[in-house]
Each structure stands twice: as structure tokens, then as C-alpha cells.
Amino acid sequence: MQLDPVLQAIDIPQDGDGPVFEEPWQAQAFAMTVKLNEAGQFSWSEWADVFGAEISADTASGQGVGNTAYYLCWLSALEKIVAQKNLLTAEQLSTRKAEWREASEHTPHGQPIDIHKSRK
Amino acid sequence: MASNHKHDDPLPDTVLRVKSLESLLIEKGLVEAEALDALIDRYENKVGPKNGAKVVARAWVDAAFRERLLADTTSAVAEFGYTGAQGEELVAVENTDKIHNVVVCTLCSCYPWPVLGLPPVWYKSAPYRARVVREPRKVLEEFGTFLPDDMEVRVWDSTAETRYLVIPKRPEGTDGMDEEALARLVNRDSMIGTREADRPAMAEGA
Structure with missing residues (x-):
């Protein structure tokens, strides 16, 4: 599959068929980033600065360069850029993560997970 | 259930x-x-329902493979090169004349992505996750799947460790078809259990 022209400029793992995702969360992180860019929340050059810094730090610390390491950098960059652009704060993210964790640990079998129940 | x-x-x-x-x-x-x-x-086109469809079609034509698939799904599917993250077990559940299987993840959206790709929107939705356990027949009817009253419905709740793949029934009128043609009849929803495999005429029209 052909990438959109704007996406050809960003270097994502891909083969002849298009982007390669090893796990769903990688595709989800990728999709959120593309949609925020399309909505004008940040430009690809702004993204490249933040993402590039993550990759450099990762490489300097001797982390792997595989697909998973790549998308872990991607995810860290996405968390940083949404904070930089005042879309979400780091605190909101960590609170929400704790809620998801709490809900996933305590949701009884057969009940759909609902983090809103625990937020009064 | x-x-x-x-x-x-x-x-x-x-x-x-x-x-x-x-x-x-x-x-x-x-x-x-x-x-x-x-x-x-x-x-997302590297792993997708077509992987699962190949597995199902093989099980329909190759009795020995079908047995391996039901006995140890993770290993049988690995014969195709489809493997997931470590610690994830895949379990195939087979539809028969008496049993219809349907898969849900009541907690979130655990899904056998090495064979089915990413889950559809409805699979992740709270109504599906809650209702398919409570009233599976009604939910299946909303997908256009009407089961006889004497058919047993089994609902399987996926987890991070155990994911289920439904082997739909081979449709009538497919006796002469080869594996590749059969795989085209295996739609994604039939491997979740909300629909049946396509009949040959349906696939040609699609």
C-alpha cells in the first residue's frame, strides 16, 4: 500500500506492502499521531524534532533498534508533544493510566471495564 | 456458556x-x-483477517491439520509463520451442527491479532462486551446470524494470555473448491463468531 505523500517523509518501519506493526498498540500510537497532525495540532517537522530526540536518546543509551524499540520512542514522543502543545498534561496521563490499571485489576469477570465508575 | x-x-x-x-x-x-x-x-495490512482465513481454509481441507489446530492452536498456526507476543496462547474453537462459538473480551479488547489483525470498532465497544455475554443470541441476530433454538451458544472471554479463534462451519456447496478459494469465504466476523462463513455466491458478488 502507498503511504500518503506526507507520510513518506517520516521514516517508519515498512516493507513493500506498507507500514509494519508488530502489535496493535504500535498502530494505535501511529494513528493518533497522524490524526493530530491532520487536525493541525503539530507539524511533521515539529514531530520530527521531538521524535528524533527520543530516538537519539534511545540510541545513546544502547537500546535496541527493532520495531518495538522504535514505537516505544514513538509513544514517548507522542506523550511529550501532546504536553508541549497543551493538549494533555503529564499529570492527566499518569492519572488516567492509574485508572486504567486499577480498573483492569479490579473489574470483575463478565463486567465491561469502565474507568468512569471509579471517578466520582 | x-x-x-x-x-x-x-x-x-x-x-x-x-x-x-x-x-x-x-x-x-x-x-x-x-x-x-x-x-x-x-x-494495518501486515497481519489481517486473511491470515486467519488461510488457517481456517486449511482446517477445512486437511483433516490432520485440523486435528493439530484443535489440539495445539499456537503451534499449528505457527506453521504458517503467524506468531504473537510471548506468553500468548491461541485457542481454536470449532463450530459444529450443535455448537456455535462467539468470542468477546469483556475487559477491553484482547484479540487474536496475529491471525485477525486489529479488532473492529464494535468488538471494542462497551455494548458488545457487556451484551454478548448476557444475550448472545440477540446480539448475533443483530449481525444477521440466526441460530436454531437447539444450537448451543458458547461465549469465550479473551484475556491477555488466551485468545480465541472461531473455526466457522464450512459452507454448503463448496465441495470442489480449493484452499485458496475457500479462504476467500472466511470473513473476519466468522472467525469472531458473530457471522457465518460466506456462501460461494456471496463471495463472488463481493
């Missing part, structure tokens, strides 16, 4: 981070859930 697996293990940290971003961005109206899913559908 069989729901044999507990859902006690927390989700991996990375998945929690992604879910947190996604749910907050959606709540704030910064991204739309449907738009994310549409984009993922478009780009």
Missing part, C-alpha cells in the same frame, strides 16, 4: 499508556475513535 479464563492480570504498561492517550484525546474531541480505526484499517 463457557467462560473459563480469569481476567486478573493487569494489562502491560505500554498498552496502558496508549489507552490513556487514546481515551483522553477522544474525550477532549482531539481525535475521533472512528477516524483512528479507519486509519488503522487502511495501514
Whole structure:
């Protein structure tokens, strides 16, 4: 599959068929980033600065360069850029993560997970 | 109804981070859930339902493979080169004249992605997750799947460790068809259990 022209400029793992995702969360992180860019929340050059810094730090610390390491950098960059652009704060993210964790640990079998129940 | 697996293990940290971003961005109206899913559908083409369809078609034509698949699904599927993350067990459940299987993840959206790709929007929705356990026949009817009254319906609850793949019944009128043609009859929803495999005429029209 052909990438959109704007996406050809960003270097994502891909083969002849298009982007390669090893796990769903990688595709989800990728999709959120593309949609925020399309909505004008940040430009690809702004993204490249933040993402590039993550990759450099990762490489300097001797982390792997595989697909998973790549998308872990991607995810860290996405968390940083949404904070930089005042879309979400780091605190909101960590609170929400704790809620998801709490809900996933305590949701009884057969009940759909609902983090809103625990937020009064 | 069989729901044999507990859902006690927390989700991996990375998945929690992604879910947190996604749910907050959606709540704030910064991204739309449907738009994310549409984009993922478009780009996610390395693993997809066609992997599962090949597995099902092989099971339909090759009795020895079918036995291996039912006995040890993870290993049988690995014969095709489809493997997931470590610690994930895949379990194939076979539809018969007496039993219809349907899969859900009541907690979130655990899904056999090495064979089916990413889950559809409805699979992740709270109504499906809650209702398919309570009233599976009614939910299946909404998918256009009407089961005889004497058919037993088994609902399987996926977890981070155990994912289910439904082997739909081979449709009537497919006796002379080869594996490749059969695989085209195996739609994604039939491997989740909400629909049946396509009849040959339906696939030609599609």
C-alpha cells in the first residue's frame, strides 16, 4: 500500500506492502499521531524534532533498534508533544493510566471495564 | 456458556499508556475513535483477517491439520509463520451442527491479532462486551446470524494470555473448491463468531 505523500517523509518501519506493526498498540500510537497532525495540532517537522530526540536518546543509551524499540520512542514522543502543545498534561496521563490499571485489576469477570465508575 | 479464563492480570504498561492517550484525546474531541480505526484499517495490512482465513481454509481441507489446530492452536498456526507476543496462547474453537462459538473480551479488547489483525470498532465497544455475554443470541441476530433454538451458544472471554479463534462451519456447496478459494469465504466476523462463513455466491458478488 502507498503511504500518503506526507507520510513518506517520516521514516517508519515498512516493507513493500506498507507500514509494519508488530502489535496493535504500535498502530494505535501511529494513528493518533497522524490524526493530530491532520487536525493541525503539530507539524511533521515539529514531530520530527521531538521524535528524533527520543530516538537519539534511545540510541545513546544502547537500546535496541527493532520495531518495538522504535514505537516505544514513538509513544514517548507522542506523550511529550501532546504536553508541549497543551493538549494533555503529564499529570492527566499518569492519572488516567492509574485508572486504567486499577480498573483492569479490579473489574470483575463478565463486567465491561469502565474507568468512569471509579471517578466520582 | 463457557467462560473459563480469569481476567486478573493487569494489562502491560505500554498498552496502558496508549489507552490513556487514546481515551483522553477522544474525550477532549482531539481525535475521533472512528477516524483512528479507519486509519488503522487502511495501514494495518501486515497481519489481517486473511491470515486467519488461510488457517481456517486449511482446517477445512486437511483433516490432520485440523486435528493439530484443535489440539495445539499456537503451534499449528505457527506453521504458517503467524506468531504473537510471548506468553500468548491461541485457542481454536470449532463450530459444529450443535455448537456455535462467539468470542468477546469483556475487559477491553484482547484479540487474536496475529491471525485477525486489529479488532473492529464494535468488538471494542462497551455494548458488545457487556451484551454478548448476557444475550448472545440477540446480539448475533443483530449481525444477521440466526441460530436454531437447539444450537448451543458458547461465549469465550479473551484475556491477555488466551485468545480465541472461531473455526466457522464450512459452507454448503463448496465441495470442489480449493484452499485458496475457500479462504476467500472466511470473513473476519466468522472467525469472531458473530457471522457465518460466506456462501460461494456471496463471495463472488463481493
